[in-house]
Amino acid sequence: MADQYDIIVIGGGPGGYVAAIRAAQLGFKTAVVEREHLGGICLNWGCIPTKALLRSAEIYHYMQHAKDYGLSAQGIGFDAGAIVQRSRGVSGRLNGGVGMLLKKNKVDVIFGEAAISKPGEVVVSATKKPAMQPQHPAPKGALGPGTYSAKHIIVATGARPRVLPGIEPDGKLIWTYFEAMVPPAMPKSLIVMGSGAIGIEFASFYRTMGVDVTVVEVMPQILPVEDAEIAGLARKRFEKQGIKIFTGTKVTKVEKGPNGVSATIDDGKSVQTIQAERMISAVGVVGNIENLGLEKLGVKIDRGTVVTDGLGRTNVPGIYAIGDVAGPPMLAHKAEHEGVICVETIKGMHTHPMDKGKIPGCTYCHPQIASVGLTEAKAKEQGYDIRVGRFPFVGNGKAIALGEPDGLVKTIFDKKTGQLLGAHMIGAEVTELIQGFVIAMNLETTEEELIHAVFPHPTLSEMMHESVMDAYGRAIHI
Amino acid sequence: MPINILMPALSPTMEKGNLAKWLKKEGDTVKSGDVIAEIETDKATMEVEAVDEGILAKILVPEGTADVPVNQLIALIAGEGEDPKSVQAPAEGGSASAPAPQAQQPAPAAPAAAPQPQANTIPGDQSAHMSYARVDQAPSGPAQAQGGAKPNGAGQAQAGNRVFASPLAKRIAKEAGIDLASIQGSGPHGRVVEKDVRAAMAGGGAKPAAAAAAPGAPAPAAKAAAQPPVMAPSASADQVKAMFEAGTYEEVPLDGMRKTIAKRLVESKQTVPHFYLSLDCELDALMALREQINAAAGKDKDGKPAYKLSVNDFVIKALAIALQRVPAANAVWAEDRILKMKHSDVGVAVAIEGGLFTPVVRKAEQKTLTAISAEVKDMAGRARNRRLKPEEYQGGSTAVSNLGMFGIKNFQAVINPPQGTILAVGAGEQRVVVKNGQPTVIQAMTVTLSCDHRVVDGALGAELLAAFRQLIENPMGMLV
Numbered sequence: 001m002a003d004q005y006d007i008i009v010i011g012g013g014p015g016g017y018v019a020a021i022r023a024a025q026l027g028f029k030t031a032v033v034e035r036e037h038l039g040g041i042c043l044n045w046g047c048i049p050t051k052a053l054l055r056s057a058e059i060y061h062y063m064q065h066a067k068d069y070g071l072s073a074q075g076i077g078f079d080a081g082a083i084v085q086r087s088r089g090v091s092g093r094l095n096g097g098v099g100m101l102l103k104k105n106k107v108d109v110i111f112g113e114a115a116i117s118k119p120g121e122v123v124v125s126a127t128k129k130p131a132m133q134p135q136h137p138a139p140k141g142a143l144g145p146g147t148y149s150a151k152h153i154i155v156a157t158g159a160r161p162r163v164l165p166g167i168e169p170d171g172k173l174i175w176t177y178f179e180a181m182v183p184p185a186m187p188k189s190l191i192v193m194g195s196g197a198i199g200i201e202f203a204s205f206y207r208t209m210g211v212d213v214t215v216v217e218v219m220p221q222i223l224p225v226e227d228a229e230i231a232g233l234a235r236k237r238f239e240k241q242g243i244k245i246f247t248g249t250k251v252t253k254v255e256k257g258p259n260g261v262s263a264t265i266d267d268g269k270s271v272q273t274i275q276a277e278r279m280i281s282a283v284g285v286v287g288n289i290e291n292l293g294l295e296k297l298g299v300k301i302d303r304g305t306v307v308t309d310g311l312g313r314t315n316v317p318g319i320y321a322i323g324d325v326a327g328p329p330m331l332a333h334k335a336e337h338e339g340v341i342c343v344e345t346i347k348g349m350h351t352h353p354m355d356k357g358k359i360p361g362c363t364y365c366h367p368q369i370a371s372v373g374l375t376e377a378k379a380k381e382q383g384y385d386i387r388v389g390r391f392p393f394v395g396n397g398k399a400i401a402l403g404e405p406d407g408l409v410k411t412i413f414d415k416k417t418g419q420l421l422g423a424h425m426i427g428a429e430v431t432e433l434i435q436g437f438v439i440a441m442n443l444e445t446t447e448e449e450l451i452h453a454v455f456p457h458p459t460l461s462e463m464m465h466e467s468v469m470d471a472y473g474r475a476i477h478i
Numbered sequence: 479m480p481i482n483i484l485m486p487a488l489s490p491t492m493e494k495g496n497l498a499k500w501l502k503k504e505g506d507t508v509k510s511g512d513v514i515a516e517i518e519t520d521k522a523t524m525e526v527e528a529v530d531e532g533i534l535a536k537i538l539v540p541e542g543t544a545d546v547p548v549n550q551l552i553a554l555i556a557g558e559g560e561d562p563k564s565v566q567a568p569a570e571g572g573s574a575s576a577p578a579p580q581a582q583q584p585a586p587a588a589p590a591a592a593p594q595p596q597a598n599t600i601p602g603d604q605s606a607h608m609s610y611a612r613v614d615q616a617p618s619g620p621a622q623a624q625g626g627a628k629p630n631g632a633g634q635a636q637a638g639n640r641v642f643a644s645p646l647a648k649r650i651a652k653e654a655g656i657d658l659a660s661i662q663g664s665g666p667h668g669r670v671v672e673k674d675v676r677a678a679m680a681g682g683g684a685k686p687a688a689a690a691a692a693p694g695a696p697a698p699a700a701k702a703a704a705q706p707p708v709m710a711p712s713a714s715a716d717q718v719k720a721m722f723e724a725g726t727y728e729e730v731p732l733d734g735m736r737k738t739i740a741k742r743l744v745e746s747k748q749t750v751p752h753f754y755l756s757l758d759c760e761l762d763a764l765m766a767l768r769e770q771i772n773a774a775a776g777k778d779k780d781g782k783p784a785y786k787l788s789v790n791d792f793v794i795k796a797l798a799i800a801l802q803r804v805p806a807a808n809a810v811w812a813e814d815r816i817l818k819m820k821h822s823d824v825g826v827a828v829a830i831e832g833g834l835f836t837p838v839v840r841k842a843e844q845k846t847l848t849a850i851s852a853e854v855k856d857m858a859g860r861a862r863n864r865r866l867k868p869e870e871y872q873g874g875s876t877a878v879s880n881l882g883m884f885g886i887k888n889f890q891a892v893i894n895p896p897q898g899t900i901l902a903v904g905a906g907e908q909r910v911v912v913k914n915g916q917p918t919v920i921q922a923m924t925v926t927l928s929c930d931h932r933v934v935d936g937a938l939g940a941e942l943l944a945a946f947r948q949l950i951e952n953p954m955g956m957l958v
Contacts, residue, residue: 352664417653419646419672444644444672 005031005150007346008122010114010292013040015323015335016156017098017107023343024105031108031148035127037136038098038109040158042332044091044136049181050201052087054364057208061366068403078209084182092136099139110143116155116293119318122148152318152346155292155306156339159285159324167193167254167281173261174254174279177202186211187277191263193251195222197363199282200234204365207243214244214274216251216265223363227375227424233408234426237367254279287325294319310353312342320346334359360438362431367407370434373422373441376412385415387447389471391463393427395478398458404428409467411437418446423467429460436464447472480560481530483553485539485546486517495519495734496544497552502534508555515541515552519734522871523864532557643670650675735833746895750811751931754890755939759950761906761921764792767953771847784848789923790826790880791851793903795956797878798822798842800945807942808875809933810896816933817896825877825894828858835861836894838874847956875899882906888924898933899942902926 007023009016012034023030037044056078066073102109112124124145161176163169169176180202188211192203195217207213215222215238221231222238222245235245246265253264260277287305299314299321300307305328306321308314314321322342323335337354345351360372379386393399393407407427414421423437440450447468455465469475485495496518502508508528515526532555539552546552641658643651647670651658654675661678663670732740768787775783801808801822808819822843825836837857839850860866875898879891882905891902904924910917925946929939949955 417646417650444646446645446649449645 003120003149003151005029005108005148007031007152007154007343008033008110008114008148008150009154009156009339010116010122011040011156011158011288011323011325012038012098012102012109013156013158013323013335014042014332015158015339016040016154017102018336019154019156019322019339019343020107021101021105022340023346024107026343026347028343028346030105031110031143031150032102033110033112033114033122033124033148034138035111035113037095038102038139039091039095041160043094043098045178045181046198047332048094049087049091050177050205051364052090053083053181053205054201054366056083056086057205058366061208065403080183080185080209087181095136096139103139103141108143109139109141110146110148111138112145113291115291116153116297116319117147119297119316120149120151120153122150122153124148152320154312154339154342155294155314155319155321155325156323156335157288157292157325158335159287159330161281162284162286164193164251164281164283167251169281170256173256173277174281176281180280187260188212189260189276189278190214191216191251191261191274191276191279192282193263193279194282194284195219195245195247196224196282196284197361199280200238200363200365202280202282203238203243207238207241208366212242212276214276215246216249216263217245217247218250220248222247223369225361226363226369226371227410227422228377229410230369230371230408230424230426234365234367234369237406237426238365241366285324285330287327287330289325311345311351312338313345329356329359329361331359331361355442358438358441360434362434364431367404367427368430369426370430371422371424372434372438373420374412375422375424376410379412379414379421384421386421387413387415387471389413389467389469389475391466391470391475391478393460393463395466396458396460396463398460398462399428401458402428402460409433409463411464411467411471413447413468413471418448420445420447420450420468423464427460433461433464436461480535481532481555481557482551483514483526483528483555485548485550485552486524486526487548492519492548494545494547497539497541497546498523500537500541504534504537506534508532508534518864519868522866522868524867528555530555530557532560535560535563641670642668644672646672647675650679654679733832739833742895743892746892750893750895752890752893752928753931753936753939754926754928755936755943756888756924756926757943757947758909758922758924759947761789761923761950764789764950764953765906765921768792785851787847787851789882789906790878790903791847791854792950792953792956793878793880793901793925794824794826794839794842794850794854795845795847796946796949796953797876797901798824798839798845799949799956800942801876802843803945804938804942807899807934807938809898810875811898811930811933812896819875822876823874825871825874825897825900826854826857827877827879827891828861830862830864835866835871836874836877837861837866837871840873876901878903882923888926890926891928893928893930895930898930899939900928901946902928 006028007020007030009020009023009030009032012032016032016034017038020030020032032038042048060076060078063073063076099109110124111127113127114122114124117123124147126145161169167174169179171179177198186206186209190206190211190213192199192213192215195203195215199215200223203213203215217224221228222235223231226234239245246267249265249267251263252266252271255262260275261279262273262275263279264271264273289301289304289306294301294306297316297319299316299319305324306314306326308321308326312320312322312326320342322338324330326338334354334356341351341354357373360370363369374382374384376386376388389411391409394405399405399407404427407430408425409427409430410424411420412422413419420437420441423434425433450465450468451472451474453465455462466475466477470478485497497515498518499516500514501516502512502514508514509531510529512528513525514528514534517524517526534553535556536554537552538554539546539550642663643658644665648658650672651661651670656675656678658670661670661674662668664674665671768789772783772786775785778784799822805818808822810817810819821841823838823840824842825838828835828837837854839845839853842850845853857866857870877891877894877897877900879900880903881889882903885905887907888904889902891900893900902925904926906921906923908919909922911920911922912918913920925943927939927943929936934942
């Protein structure tokens, strides 16, 4: 039987659907298999709906501070249900958008759970109980269970929350991001276990909504992948907002009671017990490598993710992997990019593996945090002789006008070559600023081009310019 | 996976060539060693051999296409078990997308000495082993790391114009003293990026400027030589055309040979400090000996003489022996050093339709006059058909340019860098000279030696020329 498809992508998340659209653009007959909802975790349970929640929190915050801007607001309050409803609406709208994009590009959507029976063949069965009840229906015209064949099969099955033994989420008292996204009501108190992007964003959201939040992080700093100086500033701001933070501290035991949880935490010196109504387990994610038939086919797996050659190819010809399931960093934008590289490689185009050192990271807490490249510590560790530039928000006109005087833009250069090794920011809107430095790094600019570039006034971006100039002792407004 | 056939670089400096002829059709079976196409380079027509077996699935560049950049995908061979009909060209089939490290070419020219670019690829990248004109498609395997060159050729194709490079690459190259133009860029459209420069620093993907500029010679072993000084650009075509009434001329596009001649001789005249030494040589003894030798030639089966020596054959031999007698003059310029040659490799300028070649008679001091004569005849014939191999016209420490047959009495030739000298030979003629106080008629010719003053000083050049005259005037010395 001839192949029905050139390419079947398993998983309709940001990696999978982008790969499918690119494949269709290149003339491949393509299908996507999805078991729950197009757009994946990102669009349904991650990046997008949390941004909607955080936007509500942000506006609530501004309303509370209306007086600072000469405005008056009385009777400020919120409706948790309406906030969640808005978030779900945003997600639903984009979910529908993905369906339309796939349709427009003539990509078939197959609903169900996929397994690779042999190279070139995918068996799709009805979806068993999904991790979370899909809140968005399958698009019209989606195909159902059956056996499908394709020359190339791309595994883009994503990841799911990591579970610590003894602290298994139950969806009631101990939440993962699924439940944390749709709280029936605001709990009085909350313990957030893990202070990566997911943990910190929920901590920030719930704290802004008035919840008593405690963050417990096992590493010595919160936001462990970020630059220590930035993480330190973030911690100060969070503590000022009333978030309690324990670092270098392990949750050793969690006991569930009628009104909440009681967690035993150990910082190596002392052990104590903290109570809260709810707890969020945000200790990272693990790749969805199971029940796909990968072991049987001999696809190489290392530390829970599929091993690829950087262009998406696994050790088994005809089987590819991209996104979270293909290893860290587990970020939507990395998955999208890998999907494109993978498909273009299949097409025989000249592709380069992604430079993982230039993938930006954003955390949408208040204040926002964004970074790309090496932290100061990592740069030193790698033997670079560095120049560091810093520019505080307090020196920027736009930041003052916005009423956002707290924050920092930090840049790290190789003293020898002027290469921009890393950029780290904390403060208002920095998640929208970081891309300037990402482009600079990808074009391999040196400090010279950055200093020569004209930045518009008045903008927050001027701080990027000043930070670069500060690294070379030339900052003006400091 | 289909095997890519790329436009080969037949000499270290070849940037593009004309696809003269396909000797295989789509659908033909190709065996390793089969000649599949003929490529016209700036100097010669070369054959492209297949290194793989399979079926020629697709010809992507039709014959007769001019100026095909090196490393452009020109054809696809379907591998074993592959349906040639299903073989497709990559979507972006241009040279930019064809990963083909010119750096990896086993350069057919440039014996020894030259700091040849090394194979330096990354397993897993598409540019795997390149043997001659072919690139294997991507073996799988762990990919990537910093530091390997992943050339794709386009950067080289643009050499001579602006070199596209990232600011960081420019700065690192500048500090390391590497010529950016000599680096294969792996970035978009052949842009030179940091890792290309790092790879060049680590393993020599880069050729020093001087080597790149000297296609016709053993590239000097010089490391990071200085670039030739920048000269004022000449007037543009539009500026020149503006000086003439439209319709009063015919525009002739430059072919590869014309471009090479223009480039190299401008370079020579602008960078080589020439000086000229002229001398008259008496030819009576030589003419007599030549007649004797030619008369003694046996007949071949067609009844033609087995050989017929020309005066030029004697000139080549005499110059070769003279170079052995004055070894300091048997040298080439290598930017930061001089290479003194052990043997006398003498170039012979051969005029051909639309240009000239200078095939080199190797070890001419050891060869008999008849051997030199036969070799020059063979190479001149092939030069006229543009069938010389690059290694046949590259190298040599000197050359002979003879315009005597046109009655030219005396002229100065332009040195072909990095050669140290070139001998211009005028017509043999009867002249009245004063001998022992009496006017006497003799046969004579005037020769002029052009010397690169960086290699050969005045006295040294004079010594070489004197040794040459001694041999021409006492030609028996060439026979022993």
